[in-house]
Amino acid sequence: EKPVYILGIESSCDDTSASVICDAKVLSNVVANQEVHSKYGGVVPELASRAHQQNIVPVVQQAIEKANITKEDLSAIAFTRGPGLMGSLLVGTSFAKSLALGLEIPLIDVNHMQAHILAHFIHDNENKTPPFPFICLTISGGHTQIVKITNYFEMEILGETIDDAVGEAFDKSAKILGLPYPGGPLIDKYAQLGNPKAFPFTKPKVGDLDFSFSGLKTGILYFIQKQQRINANFIEENLHDICASIQYTIVEILMEKLRNAVKQTDIKHIAIAGGVSANSEIRKRLQLAEKHFGWTTYIPKFEYTTDNAAMIAITGYLKYLNNDYSNVSVTAKARLKV
Numbered sequence: 001e002k003p004v005y006i007l008g009i010e011s012s013c014d015d016t017s018a019s020v021i022c023d024a025k026v027l028s029n030v031v032a033n034q035e036v037h038s039k040y041g042g043v044v045p046e047l048a049s050r051a052h053q054q055n056i057v058p059v060v061q062q063a064i065e066k067a068n069i070t071k072e073d074l075s076a077i078a079f080t081r082g083p084g085l086m087g088s089l090l091v092g093t094s095f096a097k098s099l100a101l102g103l104e105i106p107l108i109d110v111n112h113m114q115a116h117i118l119a120h121f122i123h124d125n126e127n128k129t130p131p132f133p134f135i136c137l138t139i140s141g142g143h144t145q146i147v148k149i150t151n152y153f154e155m156e157i158l159g160e161t162i163d164d165a166v167g168e169a170f171d172k173s174a175k176i177l178g179l180p181y182p183g184g185p186l187i188d189k190y191a192q193l194g195n196p197k198a199f200p201f202t203k204p205k206v207g208d209l210d211f212s213f214s215g216l217k218t219g220i221l222y223f224i225q226k227q228q229r230i231n232a233n234f235i236e237e238n239l240h241d242i243c244a245s246i247q248y249t250i251v252e253i254l255m256e257k258l259r260n261a262v263k264q265t266d267i268k269h270i271a272i273a274g275g276v277s278a279n280s281e282i283r284k285r286l287q288l289a290e291k292h293f294g295w296t297t298y299i300p301k302f303e304y305t306t307d308n309a310a311m312i313a314i315t316g317y318l319k320y321l322n323n324d325y326s327n328v329s330v331t332a333k334a335r336l337k338v
């Protein structure tokens, strides 16, 4: 039988990405990061859509070239319909529609949050694939969710953030410390050298499996301001301990909610997704949980945890197998549930 080639296109936030997969194997996964945002300390939507507009053609061309195929070989085109920034989503959506129309092949719309989770089904020698049902903790700059996955497209949100995403908690804390955006990886780096119990920060009280991070951010801000009134060099002198304490608190919150989810569902197959799953403390704690609680944990390769088009392509492939195509009149949606 003829292999299925799917082109995936992702443009929901500040990364323009295109990927070609053959069946469930990734042939290419090109990501153009947008440098423009770093000096603003966060993603500027208007600048993001302009950059997508510039990047999309060369990124798609590169993805097809790297896969060693021609566009005529493609079986279908999958794209991120939402959730995300509307202006950014429109670039990928319009491009995907035009290309699918031109090539006269099926168009497949993909939910970005489902795609983060379904990235676990990319065939890769290093990754093990979770069995159904499993729990996925999706943690990134835009999302914080605990989802129960019963089948590829049967997902239930068990809990989610009521305010900031966990990546934002890292990035906003880093900003308070004067670190550049995105500060999450820097907090992780400095935390390795510090004492996680040096400064106890208060964990939020929020119901059940939901999350809240805005109070923690404010708590950190007030704490730092107070200490700086006593010692102007407080941050410089204690950077490692501050970062270790912030990271410890955030990861404690995540682990506590995961333990609750396991208790409620009796499911011990635990996957993580999203850019924050690169964090060394969460990885360490998940490994410990394998030993202590008998969980089996699933962490995809780094390039498939951050925003990327391979996860869009694999989701498109799974929909393709179900003949689940989109009409060309499909529209981008800034808000979309899994």
Ligand code: KG4
Pocket: 013, 139, 140, 141, 142, 143, 166, 167, 168, 170, 171, 182, 183, 184, 185, 188, 274, 275, 276, 278, 279, 280, 305, 306, 307
């Ligand atoms: O998935 P992602 O690349 O983009 C979206 O937000 O969708 O995630 C980016 C987020 C940023 O907030 C970044 O600070 C955070 O992931 N991040 C980390 C680490 N690496 C990336 N946070 C903590 N520790 C890390 N090692």
Ligand code: ZN
Pocket: 112, 116, 140, 142, 143, 274, 306, 307
């Ligand atoms: Zn994402």
